[in-house]
Amino acid sequence: MDWSDEGLVIGTRRHGEAAIILELMTAAHGRHLGLVRGGRSRSLAGVLQPGNTVLATWRARLDEHLGTYAVEGQVLRAAALIATPAATFGLQHLASLLRLLPERDPHPGLHAAAERVAGRLTEPLLAAALLVRFELGVLADLGFGLDLNACALTGARADLAFVSPKTGRAASRSAGAPWADRLLVLPAFLVGGEVAPTPADIAAGFALTGHFLSHRVYEPRGLPPPREREAFLRALELA
Structure with missing residues (x-):
């Protein structure tokens, strides 16, 4: 069996003398791994760098097998991303968020959002804003989406300014004011x-x-917050 899909490179690891195991976030097949024979060769090493977008063809005898990838570069942005700490840490954090998703579980919206983030990581403040939205998207796709559409207390949709740390529901500025010190700020x-x-x-x-x-x-998974997230915030002087 085989398929072809566009994928964002989020990680690699060595396998044997010349091959690598490539980790992609693909448009239609989710976070998916595969073996690239000769992946450490000069012709492929630059293509298979995290942050690049590739066209990948995956083949395997059975669906549950690791399978092999044949890849060709589409957007090679990795060299620009490793030039600044903020972009490097932002990319690493993006990959850590994608690894919260089950392997091979399609999330086309998050794939598209990840491509947008990767394409803007050289613009730190814009990338940071996109990463906040991406984190909201990850929460939603994991079943923990926040309700930011209307005030939980009044139903109003205007001037939303707070979020309950317990329920994840928004509150308007006037309705939430008496409890402002116990609520999270909802930026406009x-x-x-x-x-x-x-x-x-x-x-x-x-x-x-x-x-x-x-x-x-x-916390429910027994995981610490990713160090890459904190490093990204420090690089932007937001921590």
Whole structure:
């Protein structure tokens, strides 16, 4: 059996003398691994770098086998990404988030979002805003989505400013004011698509998603928060 798909390279590891095991986030087949024979050759080494987008053809006798990949480069952005610490740490954090998903489980929306993040990692503040949204998307696809559409107390859809750390539901500025010290800040760029975020807004966004990732994903799985996330925030001076 075989298939062809576009994939974002999120990791590699050596296998034997010349091969590598390639980890891709693909559009239609989710996070998927496969063996690339000769993957450490000069002709392929530059293509199979994390952050690049490739066209991959996977083949195996049975679906449950590791299988092999034949790849060709589509967008080779890795060299630009490793030039700055923020882009490098951002890419590593993006990969760590994708590894929270079950292997071979399709998540086309997250694949498209991951490609957008990877394409903007050389623009730190824009990439950071996209990563906050990506973390929200990961939470949603894992079954822990936040309800940021309306105030949980009044039903109002305007001036949403807070999120309950227990329920993940939004509250308007006026309704949430009496409990503001116990609520998480909801930055405007997460509820208004045209709002340009400030560094303070992005820091608030990461605090919001970080709370729910920790309490709903990492802690239940016995995992520490990824060091790459903290390193990315430090590189942007947001930690």
